[in-house]
Amino acid sequence: MFCSRFQLGSAEAGLISSCYDIAQCVCLLFVTYLGERGHKPQWLGWGFVTMGIGSIIFSLPRFIAPLYEIQTASQGKCNATVDSSCSDVGLRSFR
Secondary structure (H helix, E strand, C coil): CHHHHCCCCHHHHHHHHHHHHHHHHHHHHHHHHHHCCCCHHHHHHHHHHHHHHHHHHHHHHHHHCCCCCCCCHHHCCCCCCCCCCCCCCCCCCCC
């Protein structure tokens, strides 16, 4: 549903997911190197805080975007897959 609501292609949605995994690997190297000598519970706590903030930021588009309405030709509304002259009804350029 995320891909159709914001009109993201599968490559774009995969890129978002892959960037998360790559960033996790880079941060893992940093944290394991510095966390070995530090206060482990404190590192763990800051890690949870950072993950929580990241999760909130990742889910923001779901909550701040306008409600998603499925538009079909049978409802008398524009359907971009059927009528190519329809205007863009998605949230691709949502800001």
